[in-house]
Each structure stands twice: as C-alpha cells, then as structure tokens.
Amino acid sequence: MIELKPEAMIGKGLHRECYIHPENPNRCIKVVVLRGEEETRREQAYYKFLQKRQISWEMLPQFYGVEPTSMGPGAVFDLVRDTDGNVGKTFEHYFESSELTTQNLQGLLESLRALKKYLFHYNIITMSIKPKNIIYQRQDDKTGTAVIIDNIGNSDAIPIGSYSRYFGKIKMVRKWDKFVALLKKDYPDNHPLQAQIVAKLSD
Ligand SMILES: Nc1ncnc2c1ncn2[C@@H]1O[C@H](COP(=O)(O)OP(=O)(O)O)[C@@H](O)[C@H]1O
Numbered sequence: 001m002i003e004l005k006p007e008a009m010i011g012k013g014l015h016r017e018c019y020i021h022p023e024n025p026n027r028c029i030k031v032v033v034l035r036g037e038e039e040t041r042r043e044q045a046y047y048k049f050l051q052k053r054q055i056s057w058e059m060l061p062q063f064y065g066v067e068p069t070s071m072g073p074g075a076v077f078d079l080v081r082d083t084d085g086n087v088g089k090t091f092e093h094y095f096e097s098s099e100l101t102t103q104n105l106q107g108l109l110e111s112l113r114a115l116k117k118y119l120f121h122y123n124i125i126t127m128s129i130k131p132k133n134i135i136y137q138r139q140d141d142k143t144g145t146a147v148i149i150d151n152i153g154n155s156d157a158i159p160i161g162s163y164s165r166y167f168g169k170i171k172m173v174r175k176w177d178k179f180v181a182l183l184k185k186d187y188p189d190n191h192p193l194q195a196q197i198v199a200k201l202s203d
C-alpha cells in the first residue's frame with residue numbers, strides 16, 4: 001500500500017486531492033475525498049476508450065491505473081512539470097494575475113490554440129473546460145504546453161460524439177465557446193487576457 005503524506009499534496013479540487021507519487025516524481029496520485037466516485041468512473045472509462053485509439057498524449061496526462069493508498073484507491077497519472085522541474089501551475093493561477101499573464105502572454109495564447117487543435121484533431125470529448133483544470137506546462141518566457149488534467153469524457157446517455165467526429169466536433173465547438181465565455185466573465189479586469197488572448201481564441 002502506498003502511504004500518502006500531507007506534504008506530498010500538490011493540489012485539491014472539488015472532489016479529489018492530488019499527491020506526488022512517493023516512488024516516481026513524474027507521476028501523481030489522485031484520491032477521492034468528497035463525492036467523486038461517478039466522475040472517477042467516467043474518467044477511467046473514457047481513458048480506457050482513448051487508450052484503444054492511437055492518440056498522442058502530449059496534452060493529456062497518461063493514466064496508469066489504480067493503486068491502493070493510505071487514503072483509499074489512488075488513480076495514477078503523469079505529473080505535469082515545467083521545464084525547470086517545478087510542478088506546473090494551472091491557467092487559473094496565471095489568469096488571476098495580469099502581470100503573470102503579460103509575462104507569459106505568447107505561450108499562454110499559443111498553447112491554448114494548440115490545445116483546441118489537439119482536442120478537435122483526436123476528437124477528445126470533455127465536460128466543461130475550465131482554467132483550473134488545465135495546467136500551463138511552462139517551458140520559458142515565450143513557450144509552453146496546455147495540458148488538460150480533469151473533466152474529460154462524455155456523460156451523454158448515448159455518447160454519439162465519442163464515436164463520430166462529426167458529432168464530436170459539434171459538441172466540442174460548444175464546449176470551447178463556453179470556455180471562452182467563461183474567461184470573459186471570470187477575469188474582466190485582466191486586460192492582457194481579454195485583449196490579447198480571449199479575442200484570439202474563437203477562430
Ligand atoms: N497531472 C497533474 N499534474 C500536476 N498537477 C495536477 C495534476 N492533476 C491535478 N493537479 C493539481 O491538483 C488539482 C486537483 O486535481 P483535479 O484532478 O482537478 O481534482 P478534482 O477532480 O477534485 O477537481 C488541480 O487543480 C491541479 O492543481
């Protein structure tokens with residue numbers, strides 16, 4: 001059994017806590033702490049589905065299965081680290097500060113545009129897309145990669161979008177537009193974000 005120590009925790013969402021894997025610094029373990037069983041089931045089912053397809057994992061952490069931990073079943077994923085070795089920070093972190101947005105403007109914009117292309121190219125279906133669920137894997141002042149760490153999968157009763165590129169695209173155009181609308185609504189005072197990023201994410 002893997003012992004998860006409080007000091008190894010790197011993040012916490014509504015349902016789960018995320019820890020550095022004690023045996024592998026490039027992996028993390030997520031444990032459910034509050035009513036996340038359904039989300040976890042959907043996520044793991046969707047990962048299984050993606051693993052059968054030949055997708056690239058460049059902007060999605062790989063999933064390595066479930067291991068028993070001191071906090072219950074732990075789902076093991078790639079841990080996203082910046083080029084300097086630090087654990088990557090979310091887009092929420094960058095967008096909460098106009099200074100950080102300005103300093104990393106080009107990489108934040110280009111990585112989100114690349115993420116959009118990637119999701120459409122591989123027909124990857126997500127639930128709602130939120131800045132707190134995307135890590136900006138920073139490379140340097142001008143470059144980085146957007147990695148989506150949470151809320152992928154399809155909750156439709158009949159998930160046609162997962163099997164049909166045509167319907168998948170219709171679905172994901174809506175999700176992406178909602179993401180852009182959310183950035184407008186949640187960060188009205190971040191001027192570089194609104195003028196230099198949001199305005200260029202819709203095409
Ligand atoms: N693969 C990862 N690499 C680096 N940090 C991560 C990774 N996955 C999650 N985190 C961190 O842990 C937090 C919670 O993880 P998340 O999967 O979003 O949990 P929840 O399902 O509760 O929202 C994230 O917001 C992020 O800060």
Ligand SMILES: [Mg+2]
Nearest residue numbers: 013014133150
């Ligand atoms: Mg989350």
